[in-house]
Amino acid sequence: MKTGRWLIAAGVADLFFLYLPIAILIVFSFNASKLSARWQGFSLQWYAKLFTNQALLAATLNSLAIAVLSTVLAGLLGVLTAVALERRPFRGQAAFEACLLLPIVIPEIMMGVAMLLFFVMIKLPLSLVTMTIAHTVFNFPVVALIVRARLRKLDPRLEEAARDLGATPWIAFKRVTLPLLMPGIVGALLMAFTLSLDDFIISFFTAGVGSTTLPIKVYGMLKSAVTPEVNALSAILVLVSMALVAAATWVQRK
Amino acid sequence: MTPPPKPTSSFPWLILPPAGVLIVLFGVPLLLVLAVSFASRGTYGGVEWALTFANYTSIADPLYLRIFWRSLWLAVATTAICLVMGFPLAYVIARAPKRWQGLLLFLVIIPFWTNFLVRTYAWMFILRTEGLLNQALLSAGLIHEPLNILFTDWAVLIGLVYGYLPFMVLPLYAALERLDRSLVEAAWDLYARPVQVFTKVVLPLSRPGVIAGCVLVFIPSLGAYVTPDLLGGARTMMVGNLIQHQYLVVRDWPFGSALSFVLMAGVLAAVLYYLRAGGARSLT
Numbered sequence: 248m249k250t251g252r253w254l255i256a257a258g259v260a261d262l263f264f265l266y267l268p269i270a271i272l273i274v275f276s277f278n279a280s281k282l283s284a285r286w287q288g289f290s291l292q293w294y295a296k297l298f299t300n301q302a303l304l305a306a307t308l309n310s311l312a313i314a315v316l317s318t319v320l321a322g323l324l325g326v327l328t329a330v331a332l333e334r335r336p337f338r339g340q341a342a343f344e345a346c347l348l349l350p351i352v353i354p355e356i357m358m359g360v361a362m363l364l365f366f367v368m369i370k371l372p373l374s375l376v377t378m379t380i381a382h383t384v385f386n387f388p389v390v391a392l393i394v395r396a397r398l399r400k401l402d403p404r405l406e407e408a409a410r411d412l413g414a415t416p417w418i419a420f421k422r423v424t425l426p427l428l429m430p431g432i433v434g435a436l437l438m439a440f441t442l443s444l445d446d447f448i449i450s451f452f453t454a455g456v457g458s459t460t461l462p463i464k465v466y467g468m469l470k471s472a473v474t475p476e477v478n479a480l481s482a483i484l485v486l487v488s489m490a491l492v493a494a495a496t497w498v499q500r501k
Numbered sequence: 502m503t504p505p506p507k508p509t510s511s512f513p514w515l516i517l518p519p520a521g522v523l524i525v526l527f528g529v530p531l532l533l534v535l536a537v538s539f540a541s542r543g544t545y546g547g548v549e550w551a552l553t554f555a556n557y558t559s560i561a562d563p564l565y566l567r568i569f570w571r572s573l574w575l576a577v578a579t580t581a582i583c584l585v586m587g588f589p590l591a592y593v594i595a596r597a598p599k600r601w602q603g604l605l606l607f608l609v610i611i612p613f614w615t616n617f618l619v620r621t622y623a624w625m626f627i628l629r630t631e632g633l634l635n636q637a638l639l640s641a642g643l644i645h646e647p648l649n650i651l652f653t654d655w656a657v658l659i660g661l662v663y664g665y666l667p668f669m670v671l672p673l674y675a676a677l678e679r680l681d682r683s684l685v686e687a688a689w690d691l692y693a694r695p696v697q698v699f700t701k702v703v704l705p706l707s708r709p710g711v712i713a714g715c716v717l718v719f720i721p722s723l724g725a726y727v728t729p730d731l732l733g734g735a736r737t738m739m740v741g742n743l744i745q746h747q748y749l750v751v752r753d754w755p756f757g758s759a760l761s762f763v764l765m766a767g768v769l770a771a772v773l774y775y776l777r778a779g780g781a782r783s784l785t
Contacts, residue, residue, distance in 0.1 A: 254592055255593055257586075258593035258594070261586055261587070261589065261590040262590070264586070264663070264666070265608075265609070265612045265663075268620065268624060268626075268627060269612070269615065269619075271626065271627060271633060272622070275626070285636070324518060324519045327516075328516070328519040331516040332516075335513055335516070337513035337516060343523075346523060347523065349527070350523075350527055352720060352772065353724075353768055354721060354724020354726075354764065355721075355724070355726070357531075357768075360534060360744060360748055360757065360758070360761050361533065361534045362530055364530060364533050365526070365530035380526060384523075384527050387519065387522070438614070442614075445616040445617065445618075447617065447727060448726055452748075462618055465618050465622075466618055469618070469622055469731060470731075473622075473625070473626075478626070481616070481619040481622055485619055488615045489611055489614075492611055493611075496607060496610075
């Protein structure tokens with residue numbers, strides 16, 4: 248049976264719907280006009296303006312610091328979770344797995360509110376630290392899911408063979424399982440990094456004075472006067488995310 | 502596939518760090534929200550630990566009920582539109598040659614990982630009074646004065662559908678990809694009309710994907726914050742905005758917490774429905 252023509256047309260229309268707004272944004276970031284809805288020639292002036300904006304630079308550094316730190320922490324916790332779930336089954340595992348999905352499933356605003364309340368109650372001042380903790384919590388289940396899917400496809404007999412040859416459990420894991428898992432881990436870390444870099448709501452609730460991140464900055468710009476600079480910044484953010492996801496998908500193909 | 506190892510009798514040390522993080526940094530905060538929802542607001546906006554149900558009873562105010570109602574219908578409408586729009590795309594991907602499927606799926610996944618604020622902003626740019634849509638419609642002579650779409654429920658609906666369409670397509674694809682083609686061919690051979698093939702064969706067989714997709718779209722739509730905040734106006738608040746308003750502007754944390762838990766109840770209802778419909782199996 249052939250897929251109907253109207254079905255293909257509808258599918259293509261969906262893809263256009265998904266990409267057209269992003270494409271328009273990127274095209275108009277090169278628009279010379281300040282009114283920005285009419286095309287008035289190619290220009291890089293909005294990008295040039297971005298790079299001289301000190302506040303934006305500071306926000307970028309904050310975003311990167313949080314993303315790097317929370318990705319490392321989420322990576323450690325996530326890999327540990329994946330290995331435990333797949334190789335060391337324990338009682339109550341099904342319940343744990345359901346709970347592990349909750350940070351991914353519940354609306355972000357709920358998580359933001361809960362984290363804010365928690366940090367205030369334990370009297371931890373809102374700062375880059377609280378944001379990093381929050382990002383780690385929503386990111387490690389994502390890493391766990393991706394790495395576990397990879398681990399499930401590995402033959403456990405490889406590690407068992409290493410054990411039979413006298414390797415300690417740690418050496419067997421380090422020399423056999425870990426290298427085989429690497430593409431999955433790197434892919435998961437890139438995904439976590441992207442999620443952290445792009446997160447707005449949870450960051451918004453856990454940010455303190457002076458810990459503004461890039462998305463919080465973008466939000467501020469969108470809420471006040473929208474200038475063409477936002478288009479340029481948006482275009483950069485979109486392209487960075489796309490590059491990271493493409494890289495994540497590419498490393499996992501092996 | 503080798504059989505999974507049996508639960509070992511030794512203590513599960515490996516799971517302790519992640520379980521600890523999950524309990525202390527996620528479970529405890531959620532329980533705190535629940536506890537605070539039964540407390541009262543202190544004089545200066547803090548929390549006073551006096552047991553009360555007032556936060557829940559005050560939700561019954563028509564003002565707040567209207568916001569809940571708007572959130573509910575927007576979430577339901579978003580889910581329905583995503584299903585209708587997502588089905589053809591998922592079907593086309595599932596029927597495409599294998600070497601194309603990866604690329605097509607990748608194209609669906611990319612927007613999902615792209616900055617949500619930016620994707621929402623793209624629609625602000627398109628829909629506003631002097632935006633591209635109005636310019637195009639005006640110069641085509643279809644309208645004579647610009648439409649006011651931005652800052653209405655319509656803009657919010659467009660933004661939600663745009664934001665969550667990939668959530669619908671992915672599980673639908675997973676279900677359709679597994680669908681046995683010969684069953685569809687049998688229906689055609691037996692002279693079923695296209696509508697019958699769809700309603701009697703394709704749709705029932707892809708049910709787990711439909712349910713998973715609907716739940717995955719419904720939950721974030723119900724708790725949306727960014728979309729109604731940027732694309733909606735002051736009169737198109739959703740529950741998410743109300744919670745944010747109570748927490749960060751009014752600083753009535755107990756009431757904000759009660760609102761959060763009513764939202765959580767909606768989310769849990771959706772998740773339970775999903776589990777009871779056997780959805781969990783469709784994801785693994």
